[in-house]
Amino acid sequence: MAARPLVPIETLPLFPELDRLLLELLRNLPPADWQRPTLARQWTVKDIAAHLLDGNLRTLSMLRDGYFGEAPDDFSYTGMVAYLNRLNADWVRAARRLSPAVLIDWLAQSGAEYTAYLNTLDPWGPAPWPVAWAGENESWNWFHIARDYTEKWHHQQQIREAVGQPAPLMEPTLFRPFIETMMRGLPHAYREVAAPAGTLVHVVIDGAAGGSWELARAAGGWHLQSPGAVPPAATLTLAPADAWQLFTKGLSAAEARERALVAGDETLAQAALRMVAVMG
Template identity: 50%
Template sequence: MKKPQKIDVIALLPELDKMLFKLLEGLSDDDWDKQTIVPKWKVKDIAVHLLDGNYRTLSMLRDNYYGEKPEAINSYADLLDFLNKLNADWVKATKRLSPKVIIDLLKSSGKEYCDFLAILNPDDKAEFSVAWAGESESKNWFHIAREYTEKWHHQQQIRLAVGEEKELLKEKWHLPYLDTSVRALPHHYRDVKGEAEDLVKFTFLGKTEKSWFLYYEKGWELLTSISAEPKSEVRIRNEYAWKIFTKGMTREEAIKSSEIIGDKRLGEKIFDMIAVMA
């Protein structure tokens, strides 16, 4: 059996940004106002949310300036409420910005953002843990990979709205997204009862197939390979995986569009997994 390795996406982040800039520069006025898969956000709203991510990272992690600090955060739900309010306030305040201003700001802040992440020691403790993976403390490499998934899925939301979603499903971009997101599986399955040596296989179907495994031995452990027969296999098409992990489709829609072979109880649990702060 083989365990997951560190994820290194530092070189991909500037390239991902350049793809975003090119996409946004080609949008019409009507495209900027198109509804996205996020109920309350249009294309422009997601673009400014990405801008907020750049500025917030630079302010807090580079400049040690936290601005509005949360009060009375006693649970994961409290943290989500605080973050959702920050996001809503920012989107409302930036309504007055033009698309050109937004693109220019994304370009300048994006370079600073990528330059800053590149100087972090990947094995040092991250300022913020990856909470959706159940970690109270994370390494910088995981924090940076989490940042990649944020930029990836928000750009994909824009692409879906304007009919350009296929580009980010190419393996170069999609596999790092999947490899990061599935790190939430052991935490997500923590309350699922298993028996010794139970094995659940998760296969994502794109141009090629990519699989990860959950193995039970006093708890669930994520593996990238194992020579054993799975008790349950879940087969998910690439174009649906990111929607499942970001609340972009209902559990019922996800199950209907996928295939479970073997134990359905073990397999179906993945369909309510969230790999974002949402």
């Protein structure tokens, strides 16, 4: 298990608010909006709502109740991605038989049970699943919970983008923990980037909800640290809306580069554009 980071990301208190906002949104959608296309490629608004329900039920079944049904037979990164993609596709296809009303009722019930389960976990206990997109083979529960927060946040935001109501999740209290969790994947994204020891890269997310993250090269690889006074070799600046879409595969690296600001070493800055902070 890795050493404890100095500042864990506290997301658990935010889950009830995410659920409240989701249910409020879905209960007020006109029928046509449920079939709108989304950034999740072939999934409609209704498909994403069904996927969020699956996330609740899968966690309760697998982790709370110890019932896997279909367990993965390959725990490598590639094997887990294939396993999750298959589970996701099977569920979404079957859930197209369910009405929006049924989905809303089940989301309300399962969401409360899901959050209650997360509250039983020791934040510093070993997580059942590592945060693989951050390069971890073992993770603490607080990071597992924060990763789940990013899943719920970005899927709800995909729905909100599709129906033209993105603002609520972009508030600092909800967006900042989301992007802070995503940034924990930067050292893994830079793992193959060569640079002299002491090289610094800054990634900046504009606006009140954003911030600045400093990535430093040491003898053993790249790591995040508190920004200091030493000028970085490269700085990448992204708008919040571009950042969340980029890191969840809703925006390509090439598209993001056209919108981003880069200062200093272009190659060093562009490595951040290749970070993916989701599985599948």
